Amino acid sequence: MRHPSPINTGSSRLDLCPTGLDPARMPSHIAVIMDGNGRWAKAKGLPRIMGHRAGVEALKRTLRLCNDWGIGALTVYAFSTENWSRPGDEVNFLMALFERVLQRELEALQLEQVRIRFLGDLQALPERLQDLIAEATELTSRNSGIHFNVCTNYGGRRELVLAARKLAESAAKGELDPSLIDENVFAAKLFTASEVDPDLLIRTSGEMRVSNFLLWQLAYAEIHICDVLWPDFDATALREALADYQTRSRRFGGLDPINTDYIDP
Numbered sequence: 001m002r003h004p005s006p007i008n009t010g011s012s013r014l015d016l017c018p019t020g021l022d023p024a025r026m027p028s029h030i031a032v033i034m035d036g037n038g039r040w041a042k043a044k045g046l047p048r049i050m051g052h053r054a055g056v057e058a059l060k061r062t063l064r065l066c067n068d069w070g071i072g073a074l075t076v077y078a079f080s081t082e083n084w085s086r087p088g089d090e091v092n093f094l095m096a097l098f099e100r101v102l103q104r105e106l107e108a109l110q111l112e113q114v115r116i117r118f119l120g121d122l123q124a125l126p127e128r129l130q131d132l133i134a135e136a137t138e139l140t141s142r143n144s145g146i147h148f149n150v151c152t153n154y155g156g157r158r159e160l161v162l163a164a165r166k167l168a169e170s171a172a173k174g175e176l177d178p179s180l181i182d183e184n185v186f187a188a189k190l191f192t193a194s195e196v197d198p199d200l201l202i203r204t205s206g207e208m209r210v211s212n213f214l215l216w217q218l219a220y221a222e223i224h225i226c227d228v229l230w231p232d233f234d235a236t237a238l239r240e241a242l243a244d245y246q247t248r249s250r251r252f253g254g255l256d257p258i259n260t261d262y263i264d265p
């Protein structure tokens with residue numbers, strides 16, 4: 001699968017990398033479960049929706065940092081298939097917020113060469129939001145910068161079921177030999193088709209769950225959980241996540257090539 005290229009082509013990765021981090025060991029793709037907006041608001045005696053508003057600012061900050069630090073792709077969990085069960089007012093607020101943010105930020109995304117995509121079952125979203133999503137996706141589709149994927153009405157299990165259904169339909173029509181279905185063929189039917197898998201999953205607010213997020217794609221991701229509530233996520237928190245990532249030995253089920261002396265000859 002293609003590796004997205006960082007923007008700022010005038011600079012090398014070394015210039016972009018924050019001090020203390022190894023530019024050769026930066027993740028290509030970061031996935032984030034942005035958790036804790038409600039608790040952030042509650043702690044300040046504010047309504048939950050203020051937490052979501054502050055969450056947008058944290059997201060803009062994080063996208064800019066990832067872009068500046070040469071990360072190729074950022075995928076965030078904005079609204080899950082389960083989030084419809086929240087109170088109607090909160091759901092309506094979130095849908096209106098997505099619309100407003102998309103409208104307001106489209107020009108900046110374009111200027112910064114961000115390529116935005118929305119991943120999920122988009123047909124269930126309000127029509128106006130669907131139109132804005134289609135416009136933003138098309139407008140930024142040829143941009144050379146960071147791939148910014150916003151998972152909206154997204155559920156990992158639903159994504160897998162939809163992929164299986166597409167393959168079964170092709171097989172039933174005689175267009176696909178079932179024996180040819182392998183991991184690459186399957187991955188090509190996911191919402192994330194053509195994106196590299198995330199190297200690093202960050203979850204804020206101390207929760208230690210995957211919550212139906214990118215179930216296939218996170219197979220070999222390193223997981224970083226931090227106590228920071230999403231609206232407070234900043235450069236320090238991102239740097240800490242990256243430093244933690246760089247301490248990991250990624251073996252993908254194999255052995256650490258520089259530390260195999262514990263095996264008897």
Ligand code: FPP
Nearest residue numbers: 034035036037038039055056078098101150
């Ligand atoms: C989780 O916190 C956060 C969400 C369900 C919404 C996240 C959405 C944004 C940050 C806005 C993104 C906007 C765009 C345009 C992409 P929570 O409400 O579950 O917090 P809690 O666990 O403390 O209750």
